[in-house]
Amino acid sequence: MGKLKNLPFNLSQQSPLGLMILVALGAFPLFSRNLLYVEILKVAALYAIFAMSWDILTGYTHEVNFGFAFFVGGAGYMSGALNSFLSFSPALCISLSALAAGLSGVLIGYLTLRLKGPYFSMATLAFAGILYKLAFIFYKFTGGEEGLSGLHSLTPSPITDFYLIWAITVVAYFWLIFYARSKHGIILKAIRADEDVAQSSGINTAYYKVEAFALSGFLAGIGGAVFSHAQMNVGPTMLSGALSVLVVLLAMIGGMGTIVGPLAGAIFLSILNEALRVVEAYRIVIYTGLLIVFIYLAPEGFMNLAFVKRTPWLKRFLLGKEGSHEPS
Amino acid sequence: MCQNQKAFRKTIYLLGHKKKMDVLIIGTIRGSLYSLIAIGFVLIFSVGGILNLAHGTFYMLGAYLTFIFYHLVLHSGAGGTLVLSMVLAVASVAALACLVYYLLLRKKIESLIYTMVMTLALALFVSEIMSLLFGVSGSSVPSLIEGHLVISGVKIINHQLILLPIAALILPGLWIFLKKTKMGQSIDAVSQHRTGALLMGVSVEKVTLVTSGLSSGLAALAGALIAPVSAVVPEMWLFPLIKAFAIAILGGMGSLTGSIIASFLLGYAEVLTSFLISEQLTEMISLVVIVFVLIFKPAGIMGYKSS
Numbered sequence: 001m002g003k004l005k006n007l008p009f010n011l012s013q014q015s016p017l018g019l020m021i022l023v024a025l026g027a028f029p030l031f032s033r034n035l036l037y038v039e040i041l042k043v044a045a046l047y048a049i050f051a052m053s054w055d056i057l058t059g060y061t062h063e064v065n066f067g068f069a070f071f072v073g074g075a076g077y078m079s080g081a082l083n084s085f086l087s088f089s090p091a092l093c094i095s096l097s098a099l100a101a102g103l104s105g106v107l108i109g110y111l112t113l114r115l116k117g118p119y120f121s122m123a124t125l126a127f128a129g130i131l132y133k134l135a136f137i138f139y140k141f142t143g144g145e146e147g148l149s150g151l152h153s154l155t156p157s158p159i160t161d162f163y164l165i166w167a168i169t170v171v172a173y174f175w176l177i178f179y180a181r182s183k184h185g186i187i188l189k190a191i192r193a194d195e196d197v198a199q200s201s202g203i204n205t206a207y208y209k210v211e212a213f214a215l216s217g218f219l220a221g222i223g224g225a226v227f228s229h230a231q232m233n234v235g236p237t238m239l240s241g242a243l244s245v246l247v248v249l250l251a252m253i254g255g256m257g258t259i260v261g262p263l264a265g266a267i268f269l270s271i272l273n274e275a276l277r278v279v280e281a282y283r284i285v286i287y288t289g290l291l292i293v294f295i296y297l298a299p300e301g302f303m304n305l306a307f308v309k310r311t312p313w314l315k316r317f318l319l320g321k322e323g324s325h326e327p328s
Numbered sequence: 329m330c331q332n333q334k335a336f337r338k339t340i341y342l343l344g345h346k347k348k349m350d351v352l353i354i355g356t357i358r359g360s361l362y363s364l365i366a367i368g369f370v371l372i373f374s375v376g377g378i379l380n381l382a383h384g385t386f387y388m389l390g391a392y393l394t395f396i397f398y399h400l401v402l403h404s405g406a407g408g409t410l411v412l413s414m415v416l417a418v419a420s421v422a423a424l425a426c427l428v429y430y431l432l433l434r435k436k437i438e439s440l441i442y443t444m445v446m447t448l449a450l451a452l453f454v455s456e457i458m459s460l461l462f463g464v465s466g467s468s469v470p471s472l473i474e475g476h477l478v479i480s481g482v483k484i485i486n487h488q489l490i491l492l493p494i495a496a497l498i499l500p501g502l503w504i505f506l507k508k509t510k511m512g513q514s515i516d517a518v519s520q521h522r523t524g525a526l527l528m529g530v531s532v533e534k535v536t537l538v539t540s541g542l543s544s545g546l547a548a549l550a551g552a553l554i555a556p557v558s559a560v561v562p563e564m565w566l567f568p569l570i571k572a573f574a575i576a577i578l579g580g581m582g583s584l585t586g587s588i589i590a591s592f593l594l595g596y597a598e599v600l601t602s603f604l605i606s607e608q609l610t611e612m613i614s615l616v617v618i619v620f621v622l623i624f625k626p627a628g629i630m631g632y633k634s635s
Contacts, residue, residue, distance in 0.1 A: 117440050130615045
């Protein structure tokens with residue numbers, strides 16, 4: 001019995017907020033068939049995948065990955081190129097590119113392992129920047145400025161597309177929660193608190209960091225490849241620094257190191273961004289301005305506010321039973 | 329090493345005499361520009377521990393504010409106006425940076441993630457505001473000195489040559505300021521050991537404030553000087569930021585001498601690449617430098633800390 005209680009899929013221990021968001025997202029097309037809204041939620045769910053998979057590395061080890069577009073855009077481009085030049089099916093393209101993203105996560109993780117703090121961030125940023133430049137240099141394979149278009153769509157209808165992405169989001173969410181609450185997540189937290197101490201307790205910290213990097217890259221790769229097929233094209237914006245920054249901001253405002261925080265942050269902020277389209281000319285200015293205000297108000301993210309920590313029912317509602325996060 | 333030198337001599341030989349002068353002159357100009365940008369970036373990192381991702385934004389604001397002061401505020405064609413608008417631009421950027429530090433960064437300065445994300449969000453915000461106000465197509469400012477000069481077969485725009493004496497004045501001036509004045513010595517002390525300086529009665533907060541102003545002022549000066557010869561566009565913040573990264577890493581984070589050497593190295597390397605291989609690859613150099621130095625020699629050429 002005692003073991004059963006610790007099962008990660010025990011729903012009563014999950015964060016009610018996270019479950020509510022996922023259920024609401026899945027139920028939306030049942031109530032409204034407005035394709036515009038479904039499209040918006042689709043993009044929001046994809047950003048949620050990115051933010052959550054970013055969080056498993058950065059939220060749990062505090063090594064900031066500023067080049068997340070490397071995985072997203074890299075997998076997107078690979079999937080697009082496989083599809084349009086070799087005409088592989090989307091399912092094959094997506095799995096191959098996700099694997100490639102995971103493997104490159106291992107490689108980059110291995111190379112940048114020694115680096116800490118700003119050095120790690122700059123290295124990841126440079127890797128993403130190099131890939132961005134290469135996309136322009138090898139324009140024969142990537143389509144240069146315009147990118148590759150005319151990719152095969154995921155499924156025949158937008159609604160099934162949406163449900164496929166929703167299912168991936170749900171799987172990614174539970175996978176990451178499971179991972180974070182397992183031994184691996186706890187070790188990552190120990191590394192965050194003090195890597196030297198973790199090492200001297202006989203933990204191979206390098207292994208766990210690379211593993212988290214690979215998982216983060218793999219999930220982002222799935223997201224990126226699905227993104228390119230859902231939009232039926234892939235362009236340089238998917239590799240750009242703007243995407244990396246957006247993922248960092250979404251996850252940080254939600255609350256790093258909680259998984260549910262980045263999920264909520266990505267969904268709500270993506271919807272907010274679309275809602276601001278009523279003032280289209282000023283939208284981006286207002287949006288980035290609001291992001292600054294949010295970070296100023298809640299530097300650790302809304303899930304990690306001291307106020308939330310002090311209120312037991314709110315903490316239980318937002319973070320679930322075991323998902324508490326102590327910022328170091 | 330010897331083989332490298334041979335290969336290097338061979339490439340220089342292949343370049344021919346005219347190209348050699350090209351590389352030398354254009355590389356030196358680029359190097360002076362980069363050193364003005366990078367030195368502030370390194371300074372604020374070593375003093376405040378702030379990895380200032382808005383550094384390129386201060387450079388951009390230097391160019392934009394010169395444009396704004398020249399065309400929209402002063403709008404007279406008199407000779408001194410452009411110099412006056414540049415001075416005003418640099419001063420207001422420095423004031424703005426102090427404000428940013430005081431209001432937004434001071435509270436959480438020890439959190440690296442917070443300062444990085446905050447400065448990056450600021451960079452995006454300012455860039456969006458500028459594209460809203462002036463559009464993405466670019467604005468232009470007249471040169472300080474019109475015309476061009478031909479130095480042993482190389483055509484150089486006169487305005488670019490101004491960068492050389494200014495860098496030659498500013499860099500030793502900064503060194504004298506850091507070593508000889510009381511404020512400079514405090515800056516130096518804080519960058520060497522924050523707690524130690526605090527115990528010696530240095531007001532760390534004041535020093536960081538002054539350094540923010542100084543470092544952004546230098547970036548703004550570079551931006552104001554480059555405004556007449558480059559397009560003033562909202563995306564212009566990104567490229568100096570990446571160059572500053574590369575230079576700071578190559579020179580060793582926290583080493584001012586190293587960053588000056590690295591600036592000129594990067595300048596020459598870029599010009600050489602654009603002549604020998606292709607213009608497209610010049611932007612890649614700084615990124616490749618970041619990756620390779622970090623992986624193989626994280627301390628850089630003059631750095632002493634490797635963590």
